[in-house]
Amino acid sequence: MSLTAHIPSHRKPRRSASKLAVRAGVAGGVLSTLAMAGTASATPSAEPAHETTLEMPVLNMDLAAEVSSSVAKAAENTRAAAVDGELNALEESARTGAAAEAKKAKEDAQQKADAEQKAKEEADRKAESERANRSSARASLSAKSASAPSEGSSSQGSGTVSAPATGSAAAIVNFARAQVGKAYVTGGTGPSSFDCSGLVQAAYRQAGISLPRMSQAQSSAGTSVSLNALQPGDILYWGAKGSAYHVAVYVGGGKFVGAQNSSTGIVERSLSYDKPTGAVRVL
Template identity: 60%
Template sequence: MSHTAHIPSHRKPRRSASKLALRAGVAGGVLGTIAVAGAAGPANAEPVTETIEMPTLGSLAAGSNLASAVAASAEASQQEALDQSLQTLEQAALKKASQDAKKAKAEADRKAAAERAEKARLKAEKEREEAEEAAERASRTSTRTQLATNSSSNDGGSSSSSSSSSDSGSSASDSGSRTQAPTGSAASIVAFARAQVGDAYVSGGTGPNSWDCSGLVQAAYRAAGIDLPRISYQQSSMGSSVSLGNLQPGDILYWGSRSGSYHVAIYVGGGKYVGAQNSSTGVVERSLDWDPPSGAVRIL
């Protein structure tokens, strides 16, 4: 009987050729050592029976599985970190997009509000100009009616002599105003006013190339070193009242009542005045007959 007959075999079926060769080599070396020892011993010695624990494929598989598990865990951690990074980027992009959308909406709302305000301003300005023009037409009609009434009443026999005397005085005064050139502050006021003829009329305008009625009067008096209020009814409330038959260059003409005038201009002599009339005419020099004023005040 062979000396290796009692060695249990640890071989398992269906092993790969490389593993079987490895195990065969290990087993062959061990068996050879045992055979040599047996041959050197006594001839009648008992056969040695020894069980040799060989390395199992299970331990090798366990090590391989551990390495795979570690690699899989590392890959999972890397993927999780990548997912978190992508999620952070997505949240930042969403936040920025939300902020940009809010800014764009706020800017759009601001522009829309500005456009509405501008439209309302233009509409109000147009309505104001139309009201001024209507008031001017009404004033001209009222003044002409009053002048016609006064003229009719002055035709009476009892007052004919006094009326003639008054008319003569007025004519003389008006004739003097037509021929006498303004001097001093009046000359500065008249010169400034005439220099603006042809400029545009703009509601609220104070120059240098566009005016409203009170803005032009205020600037003309400022050129002579005299400060006036900005509003027409305030300007017509200053100084002393003078009759239209006793005007002097530099006097302020007003339309409406003295404390509630809606339009003012500057008398420049020769039966004419300069005023910023309306958006259609701009700054003009016209005869008193074109649009007779309601009254006049003298500041100088």
């Protein structure tokens, strides 16, 4: 064993280098702080520290103009789109309205055509009925004429009287002939248009004679005369006496003047054109 083995060492233990460095840094920092404080207190007249400000960026004017232009363009596009939408709506409404009007016009035209066709058919039917009635009346008259002598045949002889009209008869005949060429209108009593009984009534009014308005009553006025013994001014009728459907004025010479229908108007015709059923004399 060594002689120095139990002699204690009086040297302090070594500190690590890292701890020494930390302590040295701390000490240096403290001393530096104290030095700065002292310097600051020793120079009170030092200039104050200036405040630092940040400069804000300035908006580029070209950029602002471009933004404004874009906004304006967007607004214009929106307005144009709205206008286009409104125009499209108006065009659609116009098309719809035009289609509805065209459909209604077509329906109205069809209804009018149907009504005209119906009226024509009714007129044709009525004319055919009148022709049939006249044919029946003629057949009946022929049968009566064959079975019995005509009234007044013994004194008047055969054929019609063709002597010129005089007095009241002349007034009636002249008026009737003056109306030839005027229109036939149902219910017409003159002066520009007549129906059959309206013409006869107006003609007799020239002689101061008042006749009933309707052909049925006119056919039973006065005294019945034979068609072979007619005189100017006699009233001719078609159909049964008292229910005749047509009348006219005998004007002499085997002719009559009558308001026939809407197609012919007032005409002067021979008795053979449409032979009457009978006649009455009011004068």
